[in-house]
Amino acid sequence: MAKHPSTAPAKSTEDTLTNDVLEGLKKEPKELSPVWFYDELGSFLFDNICELPEYYITRTELQIMHGHAVEMAHHIGPEAAVIEFGSGTSLKTRLLLDRLESPLAYVPVDISREHLFTAAGALAKDYPNLHIVPVCADFTQSFELPQFIRAAQRRIVYFPGSTLGNFARPQARELLARMRELVGANGAILIGIDLRKDPSILERAYDDSAGVTAEFNLNALRHVNRELGADFDLDAFDHLAVWVEDQSRIEMHLVSKRDQVVHLGGEKVRFGQGEHLRTEYCHKYTLESFSELAATAGLAVKRVWMDPNKQFSVQLLEPARLQ
Numbered sequence: 355m356a357k358h359p360s361t362a363p364a365k366s367t368e369d370t371l372t373n374d375v376l377e378g379l380k381k382e383p384k385e386l387s388p389v390w391f392y393d394e395l396g397s398f399l400f401d402n403i404c405e406l407p408e409y410y411i412t413r414t415e416l417q418i419m420h421g422h423a424v425e426m427a428h429h430i431g432p433e434a435a436v437i438e439f440g441s442g443t444s445l446k447t448r449l450l451l452d453r454l455e456s457p458l459a460y461v462p463v464d465i466s467r468e469h470l471f472t473a474a475g476a477l478a479k480d481y482p483n484l485h486i487v488p489v490c491a492d493f494t495q496s497f498e499l500p501q502f503i504r505a506a507q508r509r510i511v512y513f514p515g516s517t518l519g520n521f522a523r524p525q526a527r528e529l530l531a532r533m534r535e536l537v538g539a540n541g542a543i544l545i546g547i548d549l550r551k552d553p554s555i556l557e558r559a560y561d562d563s564a565g566v567t568a569e570f571n572l573n574a575l576r577h578v579n580r581e582l583g584a585d586f587d588l589d590a591f592d593h594l595a596v597w598v599e600d601q602s603r604i605e606m607h608l609v610s611k612r613d614q615v616v617h618l619g620g621e622k623v624r625f626g627q628g629e630h631l632r633t634e635y636c637h638k639y640t641l642e643s644f645s646e647l648a649a650t651a652g653l654a655v656k657r658v659w660m661d662p663n664k665q666f667s668v669q670l671l672e673p674a675r676l677q
């Protein structure tokens with residue numbers, strides 16, 4: 355019988371991942387990277403989050419794309435190569451591609467080969483004239499573009515979803531700077547940025563009444579258990595979403611319900627009752643604070659599109675001209 359190729363990470367990769375996770379668990383407060391949310395179940399839960407009445411983000415960004423993608427496309431111009439950070443299964447990407455004038459290529463960049471090829475395959479079917487060039491890479495590290503993409507009229511990075519909000523300021527700046535380098539002097543970045551608003555709206559968006567976000571948060575532990583052989587007890591943690599005013603961000607935490615010991619990679623990790631494990635940052639910007647951040651990465655805000663209630667923004671950034 356044919357053996358299925360293993361989807362488990364190679365031993366050395368697993369050791370690296372285990373060390374990364376252990377390093378976070380030794381911090382004060384304890385931390386776990388949000389990448390652990392996204393296994394198959396996590397991606398499914400996230401899709402469900404996007405449909406929740408409290409989670410305004412996806413719906414609002416789509417509304418902005420529906421209303422303004424024509425204008426965005428006009429600013430971008432013809433024969434652009436669109437490089438998306440993350441793989442575009444989403445409607446947002448299609449709204450942009452549909453409005454662009456003879457786009458040259460679409461380059462989704464994703465660390466998950468599976469996501470990448472599913473997304474690329476679906477788009478290839480609907481856009482037979484578009485060069486679709488998937489790149490399997492971790493976009494938080496530098497990576498190479500295929501040579502012919504470098505030759506396009508204009509290179510554009512598309513980074514929807516307010517995913518930049520997951521990064522602390524120094525990492526966000528680094529990521530923006532890398533995008534600027536990737537698109538070059540006449541390129542541009544089209545990025546979705548969630549805006550500051552009443553904290554009670556934000557806390558509800560990250561702690562919905564149906565409990566989907568709680569399940570999504572806990573799933574990070576399930577994922578670590580399966581992938582790295584840990585023994586987190588999912589029933590022994592509570593979901594928490596808190597607004598941290600001085601950092602202008604929502605933080606998702608898991609709070610230990612009791613004193614407990616978790617085993618991982620031959621080590622014991624102790625949790626006290628009420629101890630917090632931080633699993634995600636979701637920074638919320640004002641137009642001013644985001645434009646300041648962009649400036650530190652050598653980028654200028656050229657255009658901002660918002661919904662009528664100014665809940666969310668899609669912003670066009672270009673390399674700032676040196677004086």
Ligand code: AVJ
Pocket residue numbers: 403411515516517519520559560567634635636
């Ligand atoms: C996918 C990073 C945009 O920060 O709103 C949703 C992830 N976390 N609910 C966000 C998320 C909890 C989401 N991003």
